[in-house]
Amino acid sequence: MALFRLKFNRSKYLLLLFLPALIYYILFKYVPMFGILISFKDYNPFKGIWQSDWVGLKYYSMFFHSPDFPKLLKNTVLLGVYKVVFGFPAPIILALLLNEVRKGVVKRLVQSISYLPHFISNVVVVSMMFLFLSPTSGLVNHLIEWMGYSSVNFMQNENYFRTLYILSEIWQHIGWETIIYLAALSAIDPQLYEAATVDGASRWHQLRHITVPGIMPAIVILFILNIGHVLDIGFEKVLLMLNPSIYSTADVLSTYVFRTGIQAMNYSYGTAIDLFTSVVNLLFILTANWISRKTSETSLW
Amino acid sequence: MKPKFGLFDVILYVVLFAVAASALYPFIYMIAVSLSGTVPVLKGEVFFWPKEFNLNTYAAVFDNPEIGRAYVNTIIYTAIGTAISLIVSAAGAYSLSKRDMLFRNGFMVMVVITLFFSGGMIPTFLVVKSYHLIDTIWAMVLPGAVSTWNLIVMRTFFSGMPQEVEESGKIDGLTDIGIFFRLVLPLSKAILATIGLFYGVAIWNNFFSALLYLRDADLFPLQVIVRNMVLQGSGGANGAGNIGGDSMIVDEALKYATIIVTTVPILLIYPFLQKYFAKGALIGSVKG
Numbered sequence: 001m002a003l004f005r006l007k008f009n010r011s012k013y014l015l016l017l018f019l020p021a022l023i024y025y026i027l028f029k030y031v032p033m034f035g036i037l038i039s040f041k042d043y044n045p046f047k048g049i050w051q052s053d054w055v056g057l058k059y060y061s062m063f064f065h066s067p068d069f070p071k072l073l074k075n076t077v078l079l080g081v082y083k084v085v086f087g088f089p090a091p092i093i094l095a096l097l098l099n100e101v102r103k104g105v106v107k108r109l110v111q112s113i114s115y116l117p118h119f120i121s122n123v124v125v126v127s128m129m130f131l132f133l134s135p136t137s138g139l140v141n142h143l144i145e146w147m148g149y150s151s152v153n154f155m156q157n158e159n160y161f162r163t164l165y166i167l168s169e170i171w172q173h174i175g176w177e178t179i180i181y182l183a184a185l186s187a188i189d190p191q192l193y194e195a196a197t198v199d200g201a202s203r204w205h206q207l208r209h210i211t212v213p214g215i216m217p218a219i220v221i222l223f224i225l226n227i228g229h230v231l232d233i234g235f236e237k238v239l240l241m242l243n244p245s246i247y248s249t250a251d252v253l254s255t256y257v258f259r260t261g262i263q264a265m266n267y268s269y270g271t272a273i274d275l276f277t278s279v280v281n282l283l284f285i286l287t288a289n290w291i292s293r294k295t296s297e298t299s300l301w
Numbered sequence: 302m303k304p305k306f307g308l309f310d311v312i313l314y315v316v317l318f319a320v321a322a323s324a325l326y327p328f329i330y331m332i333a334v335s336l337s338g339t340v341p342v343l344k345g346e347v348f349f350w351p352k353e354f355n356l357n358t359y360a361a362v363f364d365n366p367e368i369g370r371a372y373v374n375t376i377i378y379t380a381i382g383t384a385i386s387l388i389v390s391a392a393g394a395y396s397l398s399k400r401d402m403l404f405r406n407g408f409m410v411m412v413v414i415t416l417f418f419s420g421g422m423i424p425t426f427l428v429v430k431s432y433h434l435i436d437t438i439w440a441m442v443l444p445g446a447v448s449t450w451n452l453i454v455m456r457t458f459f460s461g462m463p464q465e466v467e468e469s470g471k472i473d474g475l476t477d478i479g480i481f482f483r484l485v486l487p488l489s490k491a492i493l494a495t496i497g498l499f500y501g502v503a504i505w506n507n508f509f510s511a512l513l514y515l516r517d518a519d520l521f522p523l524q525v526i527v528r529n530m531v532l533q534g535s536g537g538a539n540g541a542g543n544i545g546g547d548s549m550i551v552d553e554a555l556k557y558a559t560i561i562v563t564t565v566p567i568l569l570i571y572p573f574l575q576k577y578f579a580k581g582a583l584i585g586s587v588k589g
């Protein structure tokens with residue numbers, strides 16, 4: 001007890017510095033976690049979270065039996081998987097290409113310019129998509145018509161949604177995401193390349209046997225983190241792109257939660273879907289981390 | 302021995318040029334169209350350079366009282382929000398960087414858990430509502446005040462600070478709070494600039510919080526106005542579509558001008574902070 005008091009006394013000012021952050025985490029992160037309880041209750045705004053009646057798994061079974069469930073799950077998983085399959089390698093490839101550039105000026109210039117879209121809001125990015133792809137006045141359709149084809153209504157066609165979403169994601173984040181890989185690349189010992197050159201290894205061999213293994217730990221860590229967000233599709237952007245004519249491919253779990261949960265005020269039902277999403281994401285990341293630790297000794301924890 | 306400039310290098314430069322051009326060209330195009338006259342825009346003749354240069358669209362954008370109010374709102378949210386986020390995160394990160402702080406490991410676990418699990422949209426919404434934050438500035442500022450990633454990046458930065466800083470402060474009789482404000486913060490300008498930029502841009506661009514927590518149109522930030530104008534096509538709601546009788550403005554040009562006006566502060570700060578942020582973002586990631 002005396003030791004505790006001593007330790008407390010010694011760190012009381014540090015604890016005071018931490019206090020605002022602590023309050024923030026409790027009020028805005030941990031209290032909402034207890035709010036998940038309402039997914040097992042019939043939430044009544046007048047009774048509040050604690051007084052509402054328990055209904056067990058009613059809302060979960062309602063969701064799993066809903067005709068929307070298979071479609072939503074498929075849309076969400078497909079979008080998430082495509083994002084990992086196409087979006088994850090893109091910055092690695094760009095970083096490797098930048099690494100091959102010998103002129104420092106060119107490298108820095110391309111880097112600086114490619115970061116730019118990362119700082120543009122989703123509202124603006126989606127607005128640009130609607131304007132550039134507009135069937136009547138958009139730049140892209142002018143080009144298509146000029147080449148002799150008829151214009152395409154990209155944003156209203158459910159077949160284009162996934163491609164447009166993934167392409168715009170890559171456009172937005174490719175430059176920014178190279179930062180980590182470029183840092184890992186610059187940490188590779190230059191002597192390895194010198195030795196390889198002396199031994200007559202070609203550029204391709206150096207890439208395969210020095211560069212890629214050198215950044216592998218960074219790739220694995222980021223891959224695990226990405227896997228943890230497979231169901232956690234960027235809500236803002238999908239919602240902004242969404243219109244009823246593309247629901248069949250574009251409606252995902254989070255936009256459905258927003259529509260049925262917040263807008264139609266089925267709070268308990270929406271929370272049940274939210275929790276389902278979080279738990280699946282958590283399982284994904286735990287599994288990915290476990291596999292990685294067993295096979296490559298690189299892991300988050 | 303100097304390696305040759307071969308076919309591979311040609312492909313390399315072409316690809317990199319394409320990446321840079323695709324990131325930059327949309328903005329050049331939007332600026333060019335928004336500064337051009339009606340006829341060339343309607344004919345689709347504008348690609349790189351404004352034709353029949355004029356500022357009518359911008360005059361129309363700034364004449365729109367909705368946009369003006371939203372601009373002021375966004376600036377207020379960004380200024381207050383960045384200040385709060387930065388000070389809370391920096392103080393929290395500094396205390397977490399001190400190994401001997403009581404409960405340090407427990408707090409660290411508590412913070413890291415939120416990276417992997419959260420209450421979700423609806424419980425957060427209900428909680429924010431129960432704190433009576435709906436339709437106040439604080440709804441735009443508080444729910445996302447601390448980003449755990451940013452907190453961890455700052456903590457890594459502070460852990461790398463030399464022990465001597467703290468010791469010299471202790472000799473001068475400063476408490477940990479004094480050391481933090483008088484010695485540590487002035488030595489941390491690069492990281493503060495970086496994380497401040499991240500927070501500032503996130504609040505400037507925040508649409509989600511406004512969508513969830515704001516009903517009162519007087520409080521709307523720019524992002525909501527852009528959404529309403531461009532995506533829901535209610536462009537002329539307040540007469541922004543036509544200024545005066547004779548000078549017609551193309552709807553497209555007006556939308557581009559609104560987008561540019563919304564984005565310009567970010568485009569302007571960006572080059573100045575660029576030298577900081579790449580460095581700052583690395584501090585966290587490399588040491589992990």
